[in-house]
Amino acid sequence: MNRQKPPNSIYTPLEILQARIAACELCPRLRAHCSQIAAVKRRAYRDWDYWGKPVPSFGDAQARILAVGLAPGAHGSNRTGRMFTGDRSGDVLFGVLHRCGLASQPTGISRHDGLTLTGLYITAVARCAPPGNRPTPQEIRNCRPYLERELDILTHVRVVVALGKIAFDSYLDVLKARGAIASRAPFPFGHNRDFVTAPGYPRLIGSYHPSQQNTSTGRLTETMLLEVFEKARRLTAG
DSSP, rough: OOOOOTOOOOOOOHHHHHHHHHHSSOOHHHHHHHHHEEEEEEOTTTTTEEEEEOOOEOTTTTTTTEESSSSOOTTTHHHHHTTTTTSSSHHHHHHHHHTTTTTTTOOOOOOOOOBBBEHHHEEOOOOOOGGGGGHHHHHHHHHHHHHHHHHOOOTTOEEEEESSSSHHHHHHHHHHHSSSHHHHHSSSTTTTOEEEOOSSSOEEEEEOOOOOHEEEEESHHHHHHHHHHHHHHHHHOO
8 A cells, every 4th residue: 555556557446545535635623733743743753754644544455354443643643654553552553463463563663664464454433633632523424434435345354343432333333324223222332342233244343442541551451452353363264
């Protein structure tokens, strides 16, 4: 996704979609915030050329597991241009994914670092870093068609891992809008709880988000997150 192709190459539907995401201007508040962060920067990253745009999803186009996060971090993905890359959340997540055999290396520092995913695709319900890490409900709705399109393209996905309650509820909202479920009520969020949602749709596993707030307080440990992705691998085996 990050390598330029020769002029006559044919781009895949996923590549076309991710290019559209990177050019999105639907949420003025988020675009202004990301641009300001990219211009001011953090002192530790003064030498970085911040991405500062909506962050594309990435991973294996044949993935059987889809991980859904909340939104890019201001000095993480908004800086590096790749989901969960460049901050503590990503350090925890990629360490776990590497132990599960889903990631080629245990750390991610830039979109050019060679990290690849096998059997896994990573996306989010919001593609721009929001002030206070809180996108508004309308901003999430604005971004939802991108997630829906990914679900349509990624036809091999058998398990969705929702990292956090907002991601969990947002995925269920997609199913409700499509008439696959009548309500979110039968699917209460809980860490490592899994659900059969609707015929023809992936199984859903909830997980606490690997945010620094959760990992520093012990609400989520690497072992707990590892158990989630090991379960996802078991459910997609065979």
